[in-house]
Structures are given as structure tokens and as C-alpha cells.
Amino acid sequence: MKFFLQAFVTGALWSAVALQTAQFVGKGTYMSQNVREWSKSYILDHENLLFAKYGGECTRSWIDDEDLKEELLVHLQSLGKYISATAVIDYLAQPDVQQHFKLTKTISLATAQRWMENCGF
Template sequence: SPNFINDTKEIPRYQHGGGQRCLINDEDLAGEIKLHLQTKGKWICAEDIVKYTGTSEMLVRLNHTKPISLATARRWLLKMGYRWKKDLRGQYVDGHECDNVVNYSIVLWFHDESTFYQNDQRRVYWQPPGLTATPKPKGEGFSIMIAHFVSADHGWLDSPDGSETAMQVFCAGKVREGYFDNNDILVQFWKAVEMVHKYWPDEDHVFIYDNASTHLKRAPIACSASRMPKGRSENFFVEVKLKDGEGKEVGTEYHQMNDGWWIDNVVNW
């Protein structure tokens, strides 16, 4: 600098980093801006800060002749901890443990089936050198199916003392117990209904099934478009399977299909 040239003892000062201090670092100013933003509700924006710093009082306080820029307002929002992001979605839990809510809670029971096979086993493992093949059963073997209900409130649908259960063990197969069908689903369902009314009578219970074909069935003589003839027929009947007390088919009967109905209760035939 010229001063140093004239006097070598006049060492010039290092000017780098000597810019103006960021105004938002002032805790009082940041607090006032936050209070102002709270009055704007949930949907605030950087423009709200620009307008606030453009008021006559704030211009005098900041020693400015014009409000801050929009880019500066965005930086101030970041400095104060605000982030531009999508609204968070959380689980509403306020009051869910109040006595009146707990007393009228609904218990959800989920139903599912799992099938286990006789020859289920691990087939991939660390084998030592020189290991030879060993004979193994062919096919999956006999199967056993377990159908049960479970809830987050009571666990498996069993009695508190364990003496009664809604679980059903079924040995599927043509030469065994046949195949698990909708009739078995209904028997297990009414057993479950009886148990929840017996052991938890003060609660409301909802049973939830998946969309498996076993869980979907109409009455044998229900109106079905897939089984109707194209034209009018006076002697068209629906085949209904007859079963004995053990659920085995013992014969076939033919019944007239139920009438269809319009919304105004006029027979659609």
C-alpha cells in the first residue's frame, strides 16, 4: 500500500474476511422474525421475511434503505432451521390410551393358512470335500395345513388357560381329509366367533381374511351370470353338491337359481 511505501513500519492490515456480519446471527432479530412467521400460519414463504424487513421500523433498525433480497431471505430461513420438504405423515396417537377409547377399542383378528410338507428340508449348505450324494425321498411328501387367527391384542386365538383354540389342523389330500374349502372356513369362523364372545365379551371384534378363492363363495343357488343360459329357460337348474355330516360328497341335487332383483325391488327375470 502507499502508506507502507512511505513508511516501512506501517504494516498494512489483512482485509480478507472482514465483511459485514450476517444480521440473522443476532438472536433478538432471529427471534422476532420467528414470531412474525408464526403469525402467518403453516404455509410461510421467504417473501414473508422480505416484506417484514421492508417495513419502516425494520429498515431503520437494520440501517437499510430497502428490504433484503429473496435469496437472502431463503438463506435466513435455513439459518433459523427451516427446511423446504414434504409434509411429514405420522400416526395420530393423542388420547389413544384414554379410558373411554380403550373400553371401546376394536380388536382385529387376521386369518391365514400355512402348509408344511413331509420332506421340507434345507438343501443348500457348506459341504466338505468328497461328500457323495445320498438317496432322498422323491416329491414333497404328505402335507399338513395350519389355519389360525392372530391379533396384536391377544396373540393367537386361544383361551386364556390354553384349553381351547380356534386353530385348525388339516391333512389335505384326496385319500386323507380332502381339501380345505369354504365350508371348513365357515366352521372355523363360527368357532372363533363363539370364543371371542366367551372370553372377551366387552370388546368389538373384526375378522380379516385375504382374497383367496377359498374365502369367496356364494350360496349354491345364488344368481350367477356365468351359469345363466343366454335365453329364457323354464327348466334351468343349478347343480348343488350334497355332503354328509363329515363333509364328504354323497350326491347331487338340482335347484332353481334365485331371482335377481333391481334396486326398486322389481324381479329381474
């Protein structure tokens, strides 16, 4: 998306730059459409950034969000001495938590276990 927007502001055509961007990463017209949609969303709301869903240096975990991590720790501490990874899953599944942190789904049990380890449990 960054490459696409940088190329677009130089005066190139929106759709042509999107196709060039998609081809640059080895994709076709479907990716070109996605790049345009993602960029429009970002232009309308600068908080609307994409993160890679899979491994790599571009990946950002939700647990890296300091506010989320802090609220999760407070919640886990409020549950008492004996907690489990399902408490993390249940917390993230709450509609108010999902809305506050702009989450669309909860996490898997394995991820919850890694998060607990990351938080010192």
C-alpha cells in the same frame, strides 16, 4: 479502521495515517478519505461500525443479530403454517423494522431462503 485509529492515537497526523492505512491494504487516496470518514462516524457514534459486504471472516450477517432473528421468527410464526421467503423480504422492507434495526435495504430472495433454512424452516 482499527489499524488507522491505533496508529493515530500514537500521535501521528490524521491524514498521513489514513493514507498509510489505505496503502497498507493496497488502495489509494479514495480509500484514505473513506477511512477518515468512517472513523469520524465511529468516533461520534460507537454503534456505527462497518461490516464487510462480501464473504470472509469479517462478514457479519444480519441474521446473526439475535434480536432481529427472534423478532423475525415471531413474525413468521404469526403468519401461520404456510410461509415463504417473500414474507421475510416483506418484513425487512417495513419502515419501522428498518429503522429499529438500522437497516438501509431489504435482502434478496436467495438470502431470505438461506435465512429461513438457518431458522429451521
